Amino acid sequence: MKVTEAVALPELIHDAAERGAGITVRSSTGPGREGRSEPAENCTQIDLSGIDRIININRDERVAIVEPGVTYQMLADAIEPHGLRVCHPLLPPAGKSVLASLIDREPQTIPKYHWDFTDPLLCAEVYFGTGERFRTGGAAGPGKTLEEQWSGGMFQKNPLGPAQTDLIKLVQASQGTMGIATWASVRLECKPEIRRGFVTAGSFARLAEFVSAITRRRLGDEIMLLDAAQAECLSSALNITAPALSGGEWLLAIVIGSLPFHPEESIAFQVTEATELAAAVGVELNGDETGFVRAITAAATAAGDWKRASLGEDFSQIYFLSTLNRAEQLVDVARKAWGASEPDSDICVASYVQPLNQGRTCHVEVTIQGRVSLDDGARKLAEAGAFFSRPSAATTPVAYERCPDTVRALRKVKDVLDPPHVLNPGRLFDDPRVEV
Template structure:
């Protein structure tokens, strides 16, 4: 029996397609990684039972399975590198249940930021999200990839608790305290403990790019909406001067949203999408600035804002590199009032995503580092980009403190025209060159996607061998996403 007929028996003939027209969109994404072929089929399951049967079938016929949940993809993780079955989870987009007292929600992988955030706001809550993600990107995929949130206060608390996963072997499995018998209907457990009875299994599929299994639902944390917010901008002439103030703010747990960006990123985020506004913002915005949002909780909000503002003044008063601490930002009138909502919502669906506004595409070079390394790493990347002919004035830089300031997520953004082959090749070359130099200087590539995977995993042979042995247990026929991570 042909693969299409077998899949149709599982999901219905209207939810499987093998035509070239249907498969072409899955053969490319927004990354620099090239895919030289097509999948054999794309299937749109509606239940975990259907996903399990698809994976079991793939084991029988020894065919790859590539799960996808967002509407757009950026890292090469969903490309059918060796053919196989694309399991598009967009129909599995149900918000299954809310646990408001414990601030937990159980969602399927097709639920997007644009879908979940409005539902939470109706009950006075919100997700803590990365920096202005696409509205149609999957919440579960974002958390599985451990994308950093703009609110460091919640970054070190595990945002994803229990999950249900179909391992590559076809076994259906639940993690944490959701693994108790009868969950969710006939059990006292609410699934809020990620470790629960036994091993912390949830780590096996985080950052694994779909190579261990398919997550069919997750229980994730959300937070209350503050009663009041106050935005501050702390400006600097160079990135190095911002490190100590950032560290002190995080050590003293000042504010909620807190991030450092350069004027290139600011001009894209704060503009209206027009080139005129972009150019004006680039001229007027300071070279570097911290965005800090002080927030008052439902109980005693004014008092909390008052003591956090006092602490902020104390931190900045003793830092010679601080140019200004202000409630407004030059060139962006009224931004201070709009910014908290901007940071707590995905990018508007009707607008071109901010990273794609300048030239159409963007490649992110991202890694973890100590904050005191930020200036040296930025100088290294700037010099490398310039040597390859990239206009460094258009290089975006985003620093997100993590682990209470002990480290940071550093991200360099290279914008390019995808229809210009020479420009695309230049960005690819500088990307690989800069990554190799950063790796040699101690940068930690915790998410080495696509082109970087061979370079990074070659440096970590012991780790690679360990996760290969884990893979052999959970996916003995290696059907899950071959070609990803180190497999």
């Protein structure tokens, strides 16, 4: 069911509650990768992609307010004349909703602007399972409308509130089980005057040491670590040439940028310092001769889905949080779990490590060619220390069974925010496979 106005949601929620049915929402267009928004039995899927206004762009405050149907490309095009950019995941599909990506807490590629796991999401308007509308953070007021708040110098930038609550964290990563977001304010960043891409190859341990050194100094913009299979997948999908890697080597892709204040001097000292830090750990910082880094970071979106373009329709993926000093060990656990570590194995397992929170933690994403069962591998990863902060269908049981107190608390919160349990029922902590 396609909805073009958010004000229609309360009636749909009440109707579902009366029928004893459920509601799932979808904001992106095109095929999804995991089926999170696929309706369960006796559920109606509501399509919010038609609600697609960019409500406001404020250059001075570096903030925009977007509705669910706004894609990364739409937002990038709109803020380009203002000299702004939005932090985004690695090559999001063309139809990927900005709001859906932020609510799902997808990893951003610029760790120095990633202060908290909510970033760059700020405030949001949310409809709970009671049909009531609620605004989080600074958007809660004072001022009944956005226009009233703007006239009073408030620009929906403070995610904390009302008072000392932080309710956006209950909605974020809840996969629609706690509320339906109908707009969100997004923190933007100034667009660099100069951008230069660099690559370096080497052992994961040395590259991780280099990444730790540069993120501590807040050097670099986009920073990502790719194994050979991941680099090949990206180059195949984008029809570009990836830098050559020897056996077992990883690739570090990094962009160094400078703002429009003395840009030449800024880029020069950053490149000099990054080069010295690389040499100190035994790796060499090379220019982006093939254009690989420019291709995977310059655009806000890719034409289609790069994973489908390189691997076809049949692939499986698993992702989790870790720290840089443990990421390689967990990738090895994943490769062994799916048989890719055998000498004669032809199984393609691609790995991508994204530093987050200014380098304090990282997102690890493993993609396996073909449809495989993830259950056993997920348990092995959890035992090795992987933290599933955004559980998929395969990782939900292992993510929650170790935290029975958390499950009980979340179910109580669900009873408050969604008493009839109409919002995406049977997911996450309400999954029947999760036993307390």
